[in-house]
Amino acid sequence: MADLICRRILLKLSGEALMGQGDFGIDPEVMVRVARELQELVDAGIELGVVIGGGNIFRGTGLAQGGVDRVSADHMGMLATVMNALAMQDALSKLGVNAHVLSALTMNQVCEPYVRRNAVAYLDRGEPVIFAAGTGNPFFTTDSAASLRAIEIGAELLIKATKVDGVYSADPVSNPDAAFYPRLSYDRALAEGLQVMDTTAIVLCREHEMPLRIMNINQSGALMRLLQGEQIGSLVESGD
Numbered sequence: 001m002a003d004l005i006c007r008r009i010l011l012k013l014s015g016e017a018l019m020g021q022g023d024f025g026i027d028p029e030v031m032v033r034v035a036r037e038l039q040e041l042v043d044a045g046i047e048l049g050v051v052i053g054g055g056n057i058f059r060g061t062g063l064a065q066g067g068v069d070r071v072s073a074d075h076m077g078m079l080a081t082v083m084n085a086l087a088m089q090d091a092l093s094k095l096g097v098n099a100h101v102l103s104a105l106t107m108n109q110v111c112e113p114y115v116r117r118n119a120v121a122y123l124d125r126g127e128p129v130i131f132a133a134g135t136g137n138p139f140f141t142t143d144s145a146a147s148l149r150a151i152e153i154g155a156e157l158l159i160k161a162t163k164v165d166g167v168y169s170a171d172p173v174s175n176p177d178a179a180f181y182p183r184l185s186y187d188r189a190l191a192e193g194l195q196v197m198d199t200t201a202i203v204l205c206r207e208h209e210m211p212l213r214i215m216n217i218n219q220s221g222a223l224m225r226l227l228q229g230e231q232i233g234s235l236v237e238s239g240d
Contacts, residue, residue: 008047010150015056035091048128051146054080074138085132099128104136143201161217166234212236
């Protein structure tokens, strides 16, 4: 552990990152590649918590905009995150990693209910924990769930791994002149509406001084290099 910058992390994976080149669902090759990177972290001694979004399968907000009751739509979105969590657990299991899926919604036949004490016990043993079903409450995103779980388990760093390589002043795809921010404060992210994470998630991180790193999950080996001290992506923390 001497060459790693922290011991316990919470990794937030966007559901879209698992789609690969597809329009929806899970690309098996992407899932295996990500699972191998997570295995590398576990083998190095990282105590790993994971939250996976469900946008590759279902987006509750989109259905709600179409007229479906928002609470029902959000519950459906939570179920999509459980599907992704079970898929990641299976991919890790095939690599010999004993990962646990803990769900904020009770569904004992497929995974364990979320109990903080159990989650911390698994992490203490070096066994990764995949947190599913968000916070278990409608109107809260998986970004907020990631911030909450990171704080609850005592993570030293929250990493949001997406398909972009950090925080920009604007969408770099549509605006090639957008400025890249290697480091910024929570307050600046909120004031400029940079969509690093949703407002609730950023406020939680700010209030508990949880450093947040935004990076591209499609850069092979980037997770390990980051935890070995390489400056990758954008860091959001206290300060100017």
